[in-house]
Amino acid sequence: MSQGSFVFSPTALRSMERDKELLERQQNQKRLATPGASSYFLKKEMRERSVASSRGPSQPRALICQDPVVQNALYTGDLEAVRQLFSKGAPANLVIQPQGGDMLWVKERGIWSLTYEQELTTPLHITAGRGFTECLKHLLLRGASVDLAPGGTTALHEACEECQPECAKLLLSYGANANAVNEDGLMPLHVCTEPESIECAKHLLQFGAVVNGRSLEEDDTPLHVACRHGLPDHVKLYLRYGAHLEHHNDEGKSPLNAACSVPQEKAKLGRYHQVCQHLVEAGANVLTQDQQRQSPLHMICKHINPDVTDLLLQHGASVNDMCYGGNAPMHYVLKQVAYKPEHEPERVVQALLNYGAVRVWPGALTQVLKCCCTAPRVIEVLLNTYDRLKITDSWAEAIPPDVFKQHQGFYESVFALTQTPRSLQHLARFRLRNYLEGRLHKVVPKLDLPTFLKNYLLLSFRDYVH
Template sequence: MGPKIKFRKQKKYRSDVIATAQASGFILQFWNALLVGDDITVIGIIDDPEYAYLIDAIYDTSNIEEWKTFRFNYRGLRLWSLTYEQELTTPLHITAGRGFTECLRHLLVRGARVDLAPGGTTALHEACEECQPECAKLLLQYRAKANAANEDGQMPLHVCTELDSLECAKHLLAFGALINSQSLDENDTALHVAARRGLPDHVELYLRHGAALNLRNDEGNTPLNAACSQPQDRASLERYSRVCHMLVSAGADVEASDADNQTPLHMACKNVNPDVVDLLLQNKALVNEMDYGGEAPMHNILKVVAYKTDHEPERIVQALLNYGSIRVWPGALPKVLKYCCTSPRTIEVLFNAYDRLKITDAWVEAVPPEVFQKHRDFYESLFALSQTPRCLQHLARHRLRAFLEGRLHRVLPKLGLPTSLKNYIMLAFKDHMH
């Protein structure tokens, strides 16, 4: 005989009445039917008056050792498996989260309590979190509360965090979800969540429904700050770029700073998204704004070059310099070379912002032999400058850039220069130093 299963039996509105039932064949079949979406078995059991209470039964999975024993004892019968991790769960939660719409419908038709939340979350939260739009719609049709808060203070819109949850978000808004409702713990709006997760279609949807662009959460972040501050892998850069373009186009404040006085530009540099950096600079983000740690955007990008070489960090350094960013103190260049040497183009564009370079043996030692061999042509051209002054062409470029510092993007297009010359002045990459 297996261990006992603990259920909390709901009688009218008394949620504190607990019934303990033996692990009978009917109960096991019921829960197994829920797990696999067997609506015929579900109907057959809950239509039996003796087991009608199972519609709102609450299963307690907090005793993990009992779970393991139970799974082992009944493995041969294939009646149960340890697949559902929530400590307190109900038939509605299981069917809604797994997308078993017909099972869910049968439970609701027979009076299952749609907003029951024994583990602190409703079945609607579960459906949205697991990207089950048909189940979410069905629950809403049965008057599930679109703005119910879970134990973390999040409404269902706040748990629409995946690309595939878009239809869930649409259903929620259609059934009265408040677009600017803020989570109780973090004061996030749905737009904060969508921006942070890099969900462009969600952002577009929320903006159409009047989402507040510059509302701040507890960390002082607007949705634009939230998007820029989220770590991004190479594959997600384009999604975050689209999100930021939408927010800026809609009027987001590019200079809104968080609790540490970090602006979107600081964070876009830290997370190495070149397209977002270009967007922010084109929309007049301040290139030399300091955070409370005394660091400008240039400091943020140089700190992470070695870890994000595939994100094209050289493009960010180039853009910052062309918009008038502060440069590195010349005495610190060997240190920069040491930590950024795996990105030769970053070294090239940064060092081309100086009219002279005092190259010493310390510079050569800063580049590991394996890195030198991999980028031999470039580093040979760099170290050759220890015995040769910069060419006249470079010196002329440096002089013009110094004269137009901070105004290059406004003035250069008006000069009527050939494209190749404009690119040269804007520190186009040559993959060698001269």
């Protein structure tokens, strides 16, 4: 084969055309085999063809390629091979059809069959998603259609999802649609879900991406997505471009709700705190509720992020509001203590009590011991809101022997109060806290008292009760 010739012979091209026609027939059969959706897809296809014809001559039809030589060159980013395979005059709008064996239900035959699940992609998708910028540029120069999406997603989506900013910028400079919608109803900004995708998001906005574009299924904006994934840099960027703070998605969640409503790993607690801080400083409503009447405080107590709890309380979150399930924020945190002791749940409980949370009913303390005994500081801060305790045998039974042994000093101080009244120092604290109920967080810092006494009034931890 000469240097200037193309690897696909006429026979190979005819074979690819037959493969494409076979694939189209299979897709039509699949659509017709689904009664509820067939008419929708057929009408949608007719509309798209009608629109395409009204715009003038259509682009050349894409060829389907299963050639492993071509796929290997693209997947490895072999620039020389790509230049040779896609030389001048060669078709650049190929549809790549990698295959893998899967058991699928064949409705027409009523059996399970080992067949091949085909995922359609293109040379642009492969090179853009893997950061092969020079290969991508060569394909674009050879006329590859920048918005071709045979598998339901564009190459720009692929570049943004895989955090390849140079490829994203190149595609945009060649006219890629910054607001293209993939098969899941997402625009490229919606798939910027990693911290490393910040440069992709910047390029998208510079090339006209709609900062308040909504996903088709969840009605999420890019700000919802950034908040849900704990991306403070993305949040700052979107707010600078005018992102809406109070748009509620299909679940009734604002971006602040979205940030607080997802499980948060300990290593990411700081990121979510920064996200919420940016939102609150921009004017987000901390009292907003979703369809279940859950506020951001309800949600963040469920996922136990002490710094975000403090932030919301400092900006006016209501500590005793109940959701439709009858739960206040305190209920949520106490239910999660055993699962997230490393998140410092005692700090959340302490903050809620200092901001006026209703105390646990004394008759329920045995149940609280069962749920929270592995976090003795939670028990300590709760017990220090009572002037007297009625300790019964059920308390001892609620604490497993191994937990008692691990925290023996603390639990011995608790059970020592069985026949002993609380100390005079604690009783003074109790009276003063009752007098200042709901105002503790405002009044105590202003009192002319030593710091250790202020901390004592605000239920600082001592790892024993007295």
